[in-house]
Amino acid sequence: MELTKENFKKQFLELTKKFDIKHAFNFDEAWQTAIALRAKNSFRDKIKLLESQIKDIPEAHTEEALQESNPVEHMFAEGCYIRKIYNPANEIIITKIHAQSHPFFLMEGEMSILSEDGIQYLTAPYYGVTTPGIKRVIYTHTPCVFITVHVTDLTDPEEIADTVTTNTFEDPRITEEDMKLINKIQI
Numbered sequence: 001m002e003l004t005k006e007n008f009k010k011q012f013l014e015l016t017k018k019f020d021i022k023h024a025f026n027f028d029e030a031w032q033t034a035i036a037l038r039a040k041n042s043f044r045d046k047i048k049l050l051e052s053q054i055k056d057i058p059e060a061h062t063e064e065a066l067q068e069s070n071p072v073e074h075m076f077a078e079g080c081y082i083r084k085i086y087n088p089a090n091e092i093i094i095t096k097i098h099a100q101s102h103p104f105f106l107m108e109g110e111m112s113i114l115s116e117d118g119i120q121y122l123t124a125p126y127y128g129v130t131t132p133g134i135k136r137v138i139y140t141h142t143p144c145v146f147i148t149v150h151v152t153d154l155t156d157p158e159e160i161a162d163t164v165t166t167n168t169f170e171d172p173r174i175t176e177e178d179m180k181l182i183n184k185i186q187i
Contacts, residue, residue, distance in 0.1 A: 003038075005031055040133075043116040044169050047135050051094045074157045081150045081160050086143070087111075093138040096165035098130045099173045102150050109144030113137070133174040 012027050023030075069091075075082040087093060087109075106126040113120045114137040130148070154160045166174060 003034070008034065040116050044135070047094070047137065050137065054092075054094065072157075076155055079151060079153060081152050081154065081157070083148045083150070083157070085146050087138075087140045087146060089140055089142045089144075091138075091140045093136075093140070095134075095136045095138065096161075097133065097135045097167065097169060097171070097174065098164065099132055099166040099171060100150065100164045101129060101131050102148055102164065103127060103129055104149075105147040107145040107147055110141040111144050112139045112141065114139075132176070133169065135169075 008031060009027055012030060015021065016023065069088055070093075071086050073084040075084070084107075089109075104127065106122050106124045108124045110121070110123045113122060115134055124144070150160060150164050152160055152163065154163065168174075
């Protein structure tokens with residue numbers, strides 16, 4: 001059965017009655033949460049497909065070429081790792097899946113960012129917060145300088161990258177963040 005609002009409401013009401021469930025939320029709240037989760041999962045599937053297709057393009061940059069054209073500086077402060085990256089103009093970047101919340105700062109340049117929240121056009125100076133589960137497609141309109149800050153006592157950038165990002169949306173840190181969306185309706 002297709003998940004239409006009418007079908008979902010019918011199923012919701014039938015199961016509520018059958019199991020004598022006392023909800024802390026109404027049907028419309030449950031529907032909105034289901035739609036949000038469906039949209040998030042659809043975006044995630046599409047960005048994974050895009051990433052796999054880009055890897056098959058002969059002109060796409062290898063990891064080594066990207067490191068050369070996008071130099072990274074690593075800095076450390078007490079309990080913080082600061083990562084500064086330069087991105088040339090007219091570049092498409094697909095980020096890793098973020099596993100931890102952290103601030104980011106666009107210090108120079110202009111970029112468009114596509115995420116599950118839609119498209120944002122950013123002009124420096126700009127700052128925001130990345131949340132767990134976010135994977136973005138970035139297009140740099142001009143050369144950009146981008147800084148992220150991560151809470152950690154680690155000092156090896158590769159080890160830090162392994163702890164603040166993940167390769168799968170099924171990582172428990174990501175699914176925990178997804179559960180927060182569901183838990184919002186249980187007020």
